[in-house]
Amino acid sequence: MTRFRRGLDLLAGAGRRVPAGLLVLFVAVAVPLAAQPLRWTAIGSRGGGIANLATAAGGAGIVWAGWGFSGLGLWRSLDGGASWVPAALADPQSYYAAATDPVDPLVVYAEGANGLAKTIDGGATWTVINPTPVGAFAIAPSAPATLYLASEKKNQPVVLRSDDRGATWQRLPPLPPPTQALYELDVDPVDPNRIYALGYYVFDILSYPTFLRSTDGGKSWISVDLQDFAFKLQIDGRAPWVVYRLHEQGPMRSHDYGATWEPATAGLPAHVTFSDMVLDPATRTLLLAGLSGSLSRPLGQVWRSADGGTSWTKLSERSSAIQPLALDRTLPGRVYAGANDVGLLVSVDSGQHWQVANAGFVPLGAYEVAFDPRTPRTLYEVTEITGLDFYFLDTQIARSQDGGATWERWTPYDENGPLSQVGGLAIDPFAAGSLYISAPWPAHSVDGGKTWRSLNSLPAGFEIESGILVDPLHAGTLFLAGHLNDRDVVLRSADGGTSWATVLDRGESASFAGTLFADPTSPGVLLAGGRGGFWRSVNGGQTWTFKSLGAFAGDQWAFSLQTDSSHDLYAWLVPAGPDLHTLYRSADQGATWTAIDGGLPADIQINDFVADPQGTALYAGTSDGVYLSQDGGAHWAAANQGLVSSYVNRLALDPTRGGTLYAATLDDLYVSSLPANFCMPSDAVLCLAGGRFAARVHWSLTDGTAGDAHAAALTDGSGSFGFWSPRNVELTLKMIDGRDSNHHFWLFGAVLTDVAYTLTVTEMATGLQRTYRNPRGRFANFADTDAFDVAGTASAGAASLSLPASIPPVVSASTSGCAPAADTLCLARSRFAVRVDWSLPGAGVTPAVALPLVRNTGAFWFFSPQLPELVVKVFDGRSRNGHFWVFLSGLSSVAYSVTVTDTVTGARKRYDHPAGALAAVEDTSF
Secondary structure: OOHHHHHHHHHHOOOOOOOOOHHHHHHHOOOOOOOOOOEOEEOOOEOOOOOEEEEOOOOOOOEEEEOOOOOOOEEEEOOOOOOOEEOOOOOHHHEEEEEEOOOOOOOEEEEEOOEEEEEOOOOOOOEEEEOOOOOEEEEOOOOOOOEEEEEEEOOEEEEEEEOOOOOOOEEOOOOOOOOOEEEEEEEOOOOOOOEEEEEEEEEOOEEEEEEEEEOOOOOOOEEEOOOOOOOEEEEOOOOOOOEEEEEOOEEEEEOOOOOOOEEOOOOOOOOOEEEEEEEOOOOOOEEEEEEEEOOOOEEEEEEEEOOOOOOOEEEEEEOOOEEEEEEOOOOOOOEEEEEOOOEEEEEOOOOOOOEEOOOOOOEOOEEEEEEOOOOOOOEEEEEEEEOOOOOOEEEEEEEEOOOOOOOEEEOOEEOOEEOOOOEOOEEOOOOOOOEEEOEOOOEEEOOOOOOOEEOOOOOOOOEEOOOOEEOOOOOOOEEEEEEEOOEEEEEEEOOOOOOOEEEEEEEEOOOOOOOEEEOOOOOOOEEEEEEOEEEEEOOOOOOOEEEEOOHHHOOOEEEEEEEOOOOOEEEEEEOOOOOOOOEEEEOOOOOOOEEOOOOOOOOOOEEEEEEOOOOOOEEEEEOOEEEEEOOOOOOOEEOOEOOOOOOEEEEEEOOOOOOEEEEEEOOOEEEEEOOOOOOOOOOOOEEEOOOOEEEEEEEEOOOOOEEEOEEEEEEOOEEEEEOOOOOOEEEEEEEEEEHHHHOEEEEEEEEOOOOEEEEEEEEOOOOOEEEEEEOOOOOOOEEEEEEEEOOOOEOOOOEOOOOOOOOOOEEEEOOOOOOOEOOEEEEOOOOEEEEEEEEOOOOOOEEOEEEEEEOOEEEEEOOOOOOEEEEEEEEEEHHHHOEEEEEEEEOOOOEEEEEEEEOOOOEEEEEEEOOOOOOEEEEOOO
């Protein structure tokens, strides 16, 4: 018994049959199965900026959260905030608040620009019950079928009422002037016809508050003058004549249904700005959320009053704004609070102590990511959240000291105010917790982003167009690129940003100032992007030399520059046009360049580019995810497994944790371990043995025509190559892990051509290669069981294996129609029917299972769908010699017979293959 047979018997088991029914399943999944080299996991900080919280009556722990007008929609938790999922609404971004039924926990109303939607099954399905854009909405607590909805039309408020849970609506009489819009509606807990409303009107471009109340269900209204804008009402259910309203300075109280008001602020500090108020109907306890502190150190606070606002006690304080508040309607003492830094807080003791509850919560878009090289596992991200007014986005800086498991987040301020639109986050390698940002002006933090100091001593008229570059060799030395007096320049500071001087004038100004880059492979080498090339300094920026990218660059700018472990230089150019390339590589420090973006989709936008300084891999962050190349940019493949957002803003390699890549996307921050020389499948690369090996084929004709073959994976261990067309299969490969037998991987090749070709197989872990060359005119299969041993050592030299001559066919005649089946291939436009029977010694004959590949080619497997054993091709050669041509190429030493039937003429040929050898058949006279 040969070693080929021994290996197959070990893998398959003698005489074991595979049910033919598996054919359908296998065909359905006959796609490339090579493992993804990057597997992304979301680790970014969870969302803040919640505008609305609502809890369900009778449903302990059911919480709904809305993000106001930020476009993040509604989210739901069924476990008191421990985990969250988005609401399954159509166009969910248009809904910004939820209102829960006072009796039924499964009934919820979603308020939004698309109208009022309702669910009666806890959020599984939704129905729009009123398409009117919602300005305010309220449910009568004592009569849940009664609903009130306020909208605005042509600067006039419109109030609608429903008494059948939204099935029908009636329009109420117009509100008294001058009210132009309503933003709050509240219904008396006892009387469904007593309504309160907060609104405003505009006079001479200024807005003024209005307060209205109705005692007849909205048929008529009474207007009460207010001095300040109020944004929350609470009504005492046990004494409904007691009404509270909240404005920024604190609550006001009324004992006559809102006719007159008095302050309820005794004991509250004057410097706190209050944002929300809730009233516990059981204990009649008031809770307030407020914000104090300075712009650079905001403090979120929670206050409590147990006597209707006569006295107050501060319960808690944290370094983040708190808003809104909500009481659990079923669990006494359980309170929820929105927190800008973590998303959501939960208290089980009426607000005295809080814990974070944001697992699965809405993530934040990540715009920058950077690492502190002096404190391993410490990373920073720049995010944006909805601000307290729910219209504008606040930029925040988040820090994690445990690799992204937990986060703390701050809105950056310096002495000049908030640092909005933060860009160019850079980490100082000389001091832990030392950070720089470059937009809207340079600023420096020495405490990990909590507090900032302006470095805005730039030359008058300078406009920043790059992130700060921190000199990796000299502490306190910084570089900035931008525009000064209509010229592109680079500035240098030798005193930590206190003063700046021009060290490079790059000429007239353009839209792109390019990047600044310190070459980690060459100490002291700095690079600055320019028009048509780049500037290079070998002495820390004191002097610079221009390097052209050649005539192909035109007016493009070297927007980003990178180097790899081989000192190869990479340039990312912008703007890219229809006939312009984006990525280039130079192996001679910029003397000559080669475009390397040919394998990337033509319609994507490259936003960031990283060359692994420790290896050869290249990574591109694009508008369509992350793309990876492991051959210097010759071939690219998408690597987006687990990546929810397709728009990547920034890529970064962790310098303290080798082999870790981060992607900042519009939806979240992601991390992935890098593939250690992992095979990336592409049109020209076939990955075998689970990605451990990469196979490429180059073919050539006598007229000089040549090219790379088109790869197509069949299973995790097999695939095929088409030479001049992907539909014209000429070579099929199978790789078996035979280490249990002889400590090697085994490679089998089934050949369907006599064209000259070279097959190269690379073991990705070691970089070692095995080359197989087939000369023109040779038609032979091969089997190599000694090429790669268990330790990864490739056999020396190239292989060209000779095989026995083709076995003569046995001709017979019969007539039958071709019908595709589990054991039948229909080839050559379904004219020919092909069946294969195989057998092992001492066992009966077993039909092989057919696997269609392309129109004129198919395969058969014997033991497992993962191991094709024979490839068959029928070619119409009548225009050349009046016959059809049959090619058989085996990947197995098992005995088998191939029967090929011409269903038009009835002619039949059988090709018998004895056990013990591989064989290839070329019959050009069928």
